[in-house]
Amino acid sequence: MAPALLLLLAVFALPMLQYAWLSTQAQTVLTELEPQPVGLAQWQRLLQDGRFWQDAFQTLRFGLCSVGLELVLGLAVALLLNQPLRGRTLLRTVSLLPWALPTTVMALGWRWIFNDPFGPINLLLAQVGLPTVSFLGDPAITWLSMVWADTWKTTPFVALLLLAGLQTIPADLYEAAALEGANRWQSLRRITLPLLSPYILIAVLFRLAQALGVFDLVQVLTAGGPAGSTESLALYAYINAMRFLDFGYSATLMLAAFLLMLLLSGGAVLLWLVSRPRWAGGQR
Amino acid sequence: MTAAANTNGSKGALKLQQLGRRVGRQQLLESLSLTVQPGEILALLGPSGCGKSTTLRLLAGLDPASSGQILLGDDDITATPPADRGVALVFQSYALYPHLSVERNLSLGPELRGTRPELIKEDINRVLDLLQLQDLRHRKPAGLSGGQRQRVALGRALLRRPRLMLLDEPMSNLDAKLREELRAELQHILRSIGAPVIYVTHDQHEAMGLADRIAVLERGQLQQVGSAEELYRRPANSFVAGFLGNPSINLLSLRPGLLIGLRPEQLRLAPAGAAPASTETSLNAQLTTREWLGDRLLLHLSSANGPLKVMRPSSDTLAAGLQPGAHLEVQWSRGDALCFDARSGERIEPS
């Protein structure tokens, strides 16, 4: 157990401590890349940094929208795959493919699909006489394109999680509900969703954490553009470290992103706990 | 087989001396003292949670004892690691390795202990013959029936040439018919080992049919040890009296401070108002329901002193002709009645 513990500490705990220390230092080209203590100056700078707040907003917007969309679509796919269909395994495999691909690979693919005017979507729009859409060139639209691409990639993951949850619900519950005259919508609301809630929580927590750390997708699909409208906190931190060589501030940004994530995850858990008593007792 | 051969030569009695196990505040087993001779089969009988499995795990060395000693022959094995005790255990679930064939299930242990391959082969063939498993040697456990799995588990234990043989409810996963069939065969095999055998069960029929002596446990405490007949005829207390016998004994408080135990099969019926013989006692009762069990009838009665069960042969014309609601006299010989102290439950010899 010792080597595992050491590695975990080295990879997870140590960096966080290092950031905590680095966020009280200035380490830039101006200090000749040597750390110099500056107290809480980095944090003050963060609070006054418009770009930070904009990126925080954009990251949150992206995270909440894509996780929400993935949840709805994922549930739909899971319900579909939970039916005794012919070729269900093949269908599951096919729907899993987008998830398995490297983000950078599929981001590059989406850049071409979203192309204006030569991407397939715009070709189709042009064919039926509609104006083409600047999927990657319009600040009001580009972030939605990013949500789209992310949803495409991660819905299978959410769907599989929820499918696993669906399969733990005994069929006789539905039969009992049907005997009592519940229609499909009612049994979804009264049986499926309550019993699925622990799985939904897991999916939301995991996906929210990943979505709020979005990096690969932004960097390859939009590079944060147009006009910084899709830049995420992780990308901003990366740019600070690798382009501006401002390590102290980069560390501050990452800690801030981490805290934001903790806050949101805590909120999600709290929400779940508050809504749970209504169907408490049925948990595993 | 050197180690096993050595242990084979020195089969001694098993002696438990004030053995106890406590986990946190819970006393799972309290000061158990017992002796089991080589070749003797002792059944540990009791309801679930009575401490019988705890005892078995202490003997196997899977759990540490909190107090007392375990002696096997001349050795104190209280602190000996399980592998070095020369103990074999047949688990309730059989614990066969699911990924290995019958043959490999048997050979894995001896192989890894470094036994010579020729010896292993010889031993395995002997055990497979004994247990009639030759045709199944290449099957995996999943392809075996419950009874076959039990025999493989038994075979694995036999191969160990144990100085002490332990069995944990080996029949509980089998259906009732098979259990009856296997009992005699199992008894024969267990006796042939020549080591002390401890057989844990909650089934009194199994214990009575298989064991030389029975130890009844309840709440971690030994209630009584003895032959099945002793336990049945002279139970140490009302718990033992109630636990052995089917249907279970009637316990009535006919006199303050005393519980009278009446076995349903020792009760007789007479028409209402009939006077008992001088050596007998009689109680007025009313029939509630009747169960027909083929050769016997089980009658449920209610009396002023509480409900009563009476077992009669089907040939009893009086019992067979009764309708629910009928009044009658229940009679028994005074010598058959068992007396218990109502508070402690201990049996009292009638004065």
Place this chain on the structure above:
Amino acid sequence: MNRLLLILWSLGPMLWQLYTSFRPNATLTGNPMQGGWTLEHYQALLGGNPPFWRYLLNSGVVGLSSTLLTLVVAVPCAYGLSRLGRKTARNVNVLVAIAAAFPYVLLFLALLQLARDLHLGNNLLALSLPYTGLSLPLAILLLQASFRDIPPELEEAARLEGLGLWQRLRWVLLPLMAPAIASASLLIFLFCWNEYPIALTWLSRADLLTLAPAMARIAGSSVFTVPYGGFAAATVLGSIPLIVLVLVFQRQIVSGLTQGAIKG
């Protein structure tokens, strides 16, 4: 109908890439129905410097070595945790699960510092170290759940037969864990194959790049022209190994994903 929609949604973008990858660049900006077919994009990629297969090979090497290392470290740890009391294990597992969900991109700066201090940059095998650390939480959760699924009597029976800890692991426990180990290995391999930010910062030599940063480099090479045929060919080549992997091992992957969620 629903099924068709799902298949179209999942495969459509990939099929479009496949189609594009065989089309001459000139036709891409014209009518998609006209123009011929070409292999030039693939030829350019495979004949490039370094050739594209090099990236796949690098990713494979890192993926395999990280998977192996992770298993070696995670198996004993998972075994130890599975033998702890339920309550203690639960508390530890909450921490491990948090680490598993942690958006590790936030760690890149500190890990980069580590690479610089220990001179681990531009070394494929050294890259296995952070990858192992990052995959450990998931591996520990999966393997531990599977250890717990093995009835304790099985190990006790082996103990009574005189098998030592190592023998029990080798002959009794690990064979029974084969499915779980396969699931965990596949998920770890997928993660390593796809990992981007750490590879991006630890590797700078072109011939050492793994697939993900290589892809980004290709993407960044020409933002204003439209060499999409080449891009598409790269996405196709980069996807094929994974598609094969998913098709062959879909059962193990699915069970790994769902087990992780149910038991974690």
